[in-house]
Amino acid sequence: MAVEQPQAQAQAHAPAPAPARAGEQTRIHNIGYRNYDGPRLGRAYARRSLYSQSLRGAYGLGRSAKTKVLPMLLFVVMCVPALIMVAVAVATKANDLPVDYTRYAIFMQAVIGLYVASQGPQAVSRDLRFKTVPLYFSRPMETVDYVRAKYAALASALFMLTAAPLLVLYVGALLAKLDFTDQTKGFAQGLVSVALLSLLFAGIGLVISAVTPRRGFGIAAVIAVLTISYGAVSTVQAIAYEQSSSDAVAWLGLFSPMTLIDGVQTAFLGASSAFPGGAGPSTGEGVVYLIFVLGLVAGCYGLLLRRYRKVGL
Amino acid sequence: MWTTRPDGQLAVRSGSRRLFDLRGTLTGPYDCRGMAIQLPGLTTGCGLRHYLRTVTVIATESLSKRFPRVTALDRLSVDVGPGVTGLVGANGAGKSTLIKILLGLSPATEGRATVLGLDVATKGGDIRERVGYMPEHDCLPPDVSATEFVVHMARMSGLPPAAARERTADTLRHVGLYEERYRPIGGYSTGMKQRVKLAQALVHDPQLVFLDEPTNGLDPVGRDEMLGLIRRIHTDFGISVLVTSHLLGELERTCDHVVVVDGGKLLRSSSTTDFTQRTAILAVEVTDTDEHPDGTDALREVLHARGIDTHDGSGLPGAGHILLLTAQGEETYDLVRDAVADLGLGLVRMEQRRHHIAEVFTDSDEQAARDAEAQAALKDGDEQRKEAVGHGG
Ligand SMILES: Nc1ncnc2c1ncn2[C@@H]1O[C@H](COP(=O)(O)OP(=O)(O)OP(=O)(O)O)[C@@H](O)[C@H]1O
Ligand SMILES: [Mg+2]
Numbered sequence: 001m002a003v004e005q006p007q008a009q010a011q012a013h014a015p016a017p018a019p020a021r022a023g024e025q026t027r028i029h030n031i032g033y034r035n036y037d038g039p040r041l042g043r044a045y046a047r048r049s050l051y052s053q054s055l056r057g058a059y060g061l062g063r064s065a066k067t068k069v070l071p072m073l074l075f076v077v078m079c080v081p082a083l084i085m086v087a088v089a090v091a092t093k094a095n096d097l098p099v100d101y102t103r104y105a106i107f108m109q110a111v112i113g114l115y116v117a118s119q120g121p122q123a124v125s126r127d128l129r130f131k132t133v134p135l136y137f138s139r140p141m142e143t144v145d146y147v148r149a150k151y152a153a154l155a156s157a158l159f160m161l162t163a164a165p166l167l168v169l170y171v172g173a174l175l176a177k178l179d180f181t182d183q184t185k186g187f188a189q190g191l192v193s194v195a196l197l198s199l200l201f202a203g204i205g206l207v208i209s210a211v212t213p214r215r216g217f218g219i220a221a222v223i224a225v226l227t228i229s230y231g232a233v234s235t236v237q238a239i240a241y242e243q244s245s246s247d248a249v250a251w252l253g254l255f256s257p258m259t260l261i262d263g264v265q266t267a268f269l270g271a272s273s274a275f276p277g278g279a280g281p282s283t284g285e286g287v288v289y290l291i292f293v294l295g296l297v298a299g300c301y302g303l304l305l306r307r308y309r310k311v312g313l
Numbered sequence: 314m315w316t317t318r319p320d321g322q323l324a325v326r327s328g329s330r331r332l333f334d335l336r337g338t339l340t341g342p343y344d345c346r347g348m349a350i351q352l353p354g355l356t357t358g359c360g361l362r363h364y365l366r367t368v369t370v371i372a373t374e375s376l377s378k379r380f381p382r383v384t385a386l387d388r389l390s391v392d393v394g395p396g397v398t399g400l401v402g403a404n405g406a407g408k409s410t411l412i413k414i415l416l417g418l419s420p421a422t423e424g425r426a427t428v429l430g431l432d433v434a435t436k437g438g439d440i441r442e443r444v445g446y447m448p449e450h451d452c453l454p455p456d457v458s459a460t461e462f463v464v465h466m467a468r469m470s471g472l473p474p475a476a477a478r479e480r481t482a483d484t485l486r487h488v489g490l491y492e493e494r495y496r497p498i499g500g501y502s503t504g505m506k507q508r509v510k511l512a513q514a515l516v517h518d519p520q521l522v523f524l525d526e527p528t529n530g531l532d533p534v535g536r537d538e539m540l541g542l543i544r545r546i547h548t549d550f551g552i553s554v555l556v557t558s559h560l561l562g563e564l565e566r567t568c569d570h571v572v573v574v575d576g577g578k579l580l581r582s583s584s585t586t587d588f589t590q591r592t593a594i595l596a597v598e599v600t601d602t603d604e605h606p607d608g609t610d611a612l613r614e615v616l617h618a619r620g621i622d623t624h625d626g627s628g629l630p631g632a633g634h635i636l637l638l639t640a641q642g643e644e645t646y647d648l649v650r651d652a653v654a655d656l657g658l659g660l661v662r663m664e665q666r667r668h669h670i671a672e673v674f675t676d677s678d679e680q681a682a683r684d685a686e687a688q689a690a691l692k693d694g695d696e697q698r699k700e701a702v703g704h705g706g
Contacts, residue, residue: 033487033550036480036518040442040471049468064456130454135513138416138446139469140438 047145050136054153058119067122074115075161078108082165086172097173101190102271104169105162105197109258112201113227115161116154120205121218123154128213133311143308151301154206158198166190189269197261200293201226203300204257210307229256234276241276250281254292263289369430370395370521370553371415376424378410378577385410387577388424393555397547399564399571399585400557407577408557409449412523415555416441429520442471445514449525449557452510455499459490459509462498463516470517477516484512487550488542504535511542515552522546524556528563540567595640597649600659608658609634615652621645 053062059075060068085098099107127133136146170187174180205222212218233256240248253259253275265271267286272278281289371393378386385407400408413419415428417437426433428440453462460481467477485494488508493501498509507527514522524543528536544567546552558564564571565585573580597612605611613623613636623636640646646663653660 034483035551036472036476038476039473040517041473042442042471043438045471045473046469049465053465053468062461126454131448131450131452132454134448135446135452135466136469137418138441138448139466140442140471141469142438 043140043142043145046139046141047149050141050146050149051153051156054123054150055156058123058154058157070118071115071157074111074118075164078111078115078161079165079168081108082168082172086168086176089172089178090176094176096178097169099169100271101166101169101186102193102265102269103274104165104190105194106258106262106274108162108165109230110227112158112162112197113223113230116158116201116205116226117219117222119157120154120202120209120222121212121215123150124206124209125213125215125218128210128311129215133308137308137311143305147301147304147308151202151206151304155198155202158202159195162194162198163191166194185270189265189271193261193265193269193271196264196293197257199297200257200261203297203304207300207303207307210304226257230258232256233259238276241279246277246279249275249277249279250285253281254289257296260289260293260296264293368395369393369427371398371426371428371555373411373415373426374424376411376414376426377422378407378414378419379422385577386414386421389574389577389579390424391572391579391582393570393572395553396569397543397554397556397567399568400555400574401559401561401564401571402557402574403559405576406559406574408574409525410577411574412446412525412555412557415523416444416446443520445517445519445522445552447510447514447522447524447527449529451506453498453506456497458497459485459494459501459505459512462509463512466513467516472517480516480518481512484516485509487545488512488515489538503530504532504538507531507535507539508542511539515546515550518550519552521553521555524554526557526559528558528560536563543567595638595645595649595663597636597638597653597663598634598661599636599653599656600661602657602659605656605658608656609636611656612636612649612652612658615656616649619648619652621648 056062057067059071082104088094089097105112127136133146137143166187170183173183173187204225208221208225209218212221233252237249237252237259240246240252250263253263259275262271262274263281263286266273266275266280267283267289271280273280369392372391374390376386376389377384383405387407389407389411400411402408410419414421415426415433417428417433417440420434429443431440431443433440463481463485464477467480468474472480485491485508488511490505490508490512493505498506501509507530511524511527514524527543528539531539540563543554543556546554547569556564556568561571561573568585570582570584572582599608599612601608616623616636616638621638623638638645638649649663650660
């Protein structure tokens with residue numbers, strides 16, 4: 001027949017119907033199925049939803065209490081030194097903050113590394129490990145949407161982590177009645193610097209996490225690339241400095257993400273370099289640093305796209 | 314258009330959206346008559362039927378997919394209408410590959426395909442907005458609840474937050490998940506996980522769902538429940554279904570139409586209802602008693618004496634204990650019941666069964682030429698028959 005009638009009735013009269021089906025049918029008919037006629041908001045909305053869900057997830061929001069502990073703790077650890085510095089500055093009526101806006105992230109680089117190592121895998125490895133990715137791609141969303149949402153979310157989360165203490169410093173500096181123009185300029189330079197840092201670190205963290213879906217591996221690899229590489233490069237730079245080859249010091253900085261950011265901000269954002277001897281790259285060398293950073297960001301984005309193209313279904 | 318409501322009311326809706334509520338079996342003269350009766354005021358009757366017959370949910374044309382080392386699909390041409398369609402084939406037959414192509418996620422090497430009238434090569438996004446997909450593999454994160462997960466997936470399908478929550482609650486209830494939906498998925502049984510997977514495929518109220526081996530890993534009871542659920546997706550929800558399995562036995566009871574593929578080639582595409590409605594096969598199983606040590610045999614003799622021929626489903630494992638007979642109508646049931654009672658045997662079961670699809674194929678003359686091939690392809694046919702018998706229970 002063309003239009004389906006409820007089978008429960010029909011089957012109720014049939015002698016000894018298959019028991020499972022009869023039971024099934026009767027039960028079903030008590031519950032009405034409703035069609036959905038509302039809006040379907042499409043790709044851009046799905047991408048935004050995934051972005052906000054991932055961003056919240058990067059601080060454990062909307063997830064279990066256990067997953068909130070680490071990111072929240074790291075956030076606090078990130079801000080506490082800034083609070084102390086501000087308190088001291090206000091109390092002692094100092095005429096400058098004890099640390100530059102652009103130096104703060106370098107000072108706290110281990111904490112940032114730890115944050116990326118914990119939240120990068122959280123952001124992408126779970127979907128890969130539990131094979132949830134195909135469910136996203138069986139919807140209107142495409143690879144680019146997924147990658148952009150995830151990348152933007154982790155970069156935003158990192159920006160919050162690194163910009164929050166700068167904001168604390170800035171507000172504190174204004175409370176301590178330090179020079180407004182100076183402080184605002186420094187704060188702005190600091191924000192640009194941590195924005196760049198967030199993009200770079202998020203990209204590296206995501207790529208590593210996306211190729212190591214296994215738990216633990218990703219975390220270790222991210223720490224190695226972000227934090228250990230900084231230690232290694234700094235050590236080699238120190239040795240080079242001892243042997244007074246300052247050229248080498250500048251170029252060695254290209255080999256770790258943190259020193260890359262250091263180089264860029266020394267050349268363009270008025271920062272004093274954290275390189276041994278404070279001898280950061282010149283403006284010419286700085287261009288190479290900037291190209292490196294932007295190239296890495298683009299490269300990470302491209303690698304992520306490739307990675308997810310391959311996952312497909 | 315008319316939508317069957319669970320309460321039996323027909324809902325009239327505009328547009329072509331719910332065309333698919335109408336079964337794919339719009340072929341015999343009965344369809345036409347049935348419709349005219351059920352839809353008072355419908356004067357176009359057969360004209361509409363003709364129109365509906367042209368509705369194709371999935372169409373492929375010489376569709377091929379070649380991987381460097383294997384040909385997963387080999388010039389597959391098939392049309393699938395509204396209703397529940399089974400896609401049957403052994404492991405590696407190309408079922409999942411076909412679904413990926415139909416979702417617009419994997420380009421075909423050659424040929425073309427449309428889903429809901431949309432070309433898979435160019436309209437993948439539009440297709441994926443209108444269809445649901447349940448993968449064959451695990452795809453659920455263990456540390457979130459079914460509710461959270463399905464809400465998220467609903468939003469990924471474009472549903473606004475409030476609608477996503479509402480549809481999630483509805484859909485989880487429809488697939489049979491209640492209190493447990495607030496618990497983390499990690500603690501669910503396989504059956505419950507399959508329901509969550511199904512729910513995420515249905516939450517955005519698609520027009521069509523692709524279910525890739527939904528009965529995988531389920532025990533017989535869970536499998537029957539899942540098959541019942543699949544049937545309802547069409548009859549109650551008005552959503553067309555393409556469901557894959559490597560077991561013919563389970564799909565014959567659930568599907569309106571079965572497509573058999575092997576080695577990426579189409580072996581058969583035929584309606585199950587055409588065949589199974591013609592005659593009903595009754596399966597009877599009885600206990601033995603002291604008086605009748607072989608109850609089955611005793612019953613066979615009595616039934617034979619009363620003019621009913623039985624077959625023992627020769628070749629089927631466990632066949633000795635099951636009598637198959639052709640039900641002529643209600644009388645047959647009464648006759649069997651009385652015969653069993655007279656003999657003092659216990660009736661273990663008496664149930665209606667569709668033809669086994671393999672038999673259906675053999676019966677069909679027009680395509681007899683292909684049957685040998687079909688049988689050969691289903692080389693694990695024995696296993697499948699065992700399944701079919703197992704299902705009786
Ligand atoms: N990405 C791929 N690369 C290479 N070969 C593939 C790929 N995907 C599928 N195949 C091959 O294509 C053939 C069909 O695979 P497919 O997964 O479609 O089969 P199936 O019918 O779904 O089988 P199963 O019942 O095991 O799920 C197999 O031989 C498989 O090895
Ligand atoms: Mg498969």
